[in-house]
Amino acid sequence: MKGEVCIFANTPIWEPKKIRYRYPGEAWQEIAGESYLIDLLPILGGDYPTTWLVKLGDLIVDFSLRVFSFYDCSGNSSVVHTKYVNTWPAQFVGTVLSIRWMFGEAGGPGGGSVFDCGNGLFGVPPTIWISIIYKDTNNNIREAGISDYAAIIKPPGNIRSWKMISRSFKIHFTDITRPDDPPKYQCQFTVFDVFNQVISNIIRDDCPEVIVVPERCYYKAENERLVAKIFQSFLDPPLRIEYQGNCATVWKDSWPLSYFPLMIYKECTDNPNCPPPRIRLDNKKCKEECRQCPPGTAIKVLLGGNIACVDAFGCIIKEIKFKPGCNSYDCICG
Incomplete structure (x- = not known):
């Protein structure tokens, strides 16, 4: 290309990983997050004081693990699903307030996070222990823990280390004075960021439908823009475009030697995981005039x-052809 050459760049758009969720009868919503948990929170008895009983087998904990063949979560890995039930009853008098994991997302015995690497899965992992928070008849807040379990779906025996992927529990509270009442539940939907910090916590009667949307980088044709102009004589070698990692560079080599090339333009994407900007050279569009909207x-x-x-x-009033670098707009309509 000779004469005046226009350099256009189209930088990809990066969208972070999202958790997309929808409650029954509602529209989809999105939140930028890394992972999520859905827990069923029992509410039977939450509105009145009585004697509550968790019978043997009435607490079921399901969870998924990524297990590794070596310590410190190294070596070959695979995903396993396990299930445990309580082997000891729990009874208390009062009003059920909430259920929490004894080893929770913000840390537990010894600190750390439920998503951290755990070494040596022998016996029942403490990450499935739960506590029942209740108010006794004297309005004191108390806690009843359940930590005796038996595996009804056992993990493999050759686990050296593991990482939690997801977990949920289901628990039946039986009112001793009204043992035939059906159990009722609330659903807790929790979203975490990349540091395993809680960024959203919703408790409702229903559980949402959830889709994990991976991060993505994509180009939009209308985002192309004019970034530079340069004059090329008949003796100049062609402009050279170099793509390296997430960066794009336009070079003008010196003639007749290219030891000291001149950098005309360089741009890198904000996210190093995205591809570099697309560069396009054009010596015709530079001569075209930009059409503008009429006055008023x-x-x-x-x-x-x-x-x-x-x-x-x-x-x-009028429509004009969109040209990158000539026009801008407030919104896009299909």
Whole structure:
């Protein structure tokens, strides 16, 4: 390309990993998060004091692990699902307030997180122990722990280390004075960031449908923009585009030697996991004039490949072809 050469760049858009969820009868919602847990929280007896009993087998804990063949979560790995039930009853008098994990997301005995690497899974892991928080008849807040379990779906015996992937529990409270009442539950939906910190905690009667949307990088044609112009004589070698990692560089080599090339333009994407900006050279568009909206109108909407020129009343007066570097807009309409 000779004469005036335009350099256009299109930088990819990065979207972080998201947790997309929807409650029954509602629209989808999104939150930028790394992982989530769904726990069923029993509420039977939460509204009145009585004598409550958790019978043998009425507490079921399901969880998934990524297990490793060596210590410190190294070596070959695989995902296993296990299930435990309580082997000892729990009884107390009062009003059930909540259920919590004795080893929780914010740390537990000895500190740490439930998502940290654990070494030596022999017997029942403490991450499945739970506590029942209740108010006794004197309005004192008390706690009843359940830590006796038996595996009904056993993990393999050759585990050297493991990481928690997900867990949930289901518990039946029996009112001794009304043993035929059916159990009722609430659902706790918790979202964590990359540091395993809680960023959202929702408790409702229903559990949401959840989809994990991985992070992504993508290009949009309308985001291409003019970033530089340069004049190329007939003796100049062609401009050279170099892509390296997440960066793109436009070089002008010296003639006849290219020992000291001149950097014309360089741009890197904000996220190193994204591809570099796309570079396009054009010596024709530089000569084209940008079309603008008529006086008294404003550029507001991109309709397909055209810009809508809108007056003060919101009416479209004229449409012009969208050109990167020439026009901008407030929103996109299909």
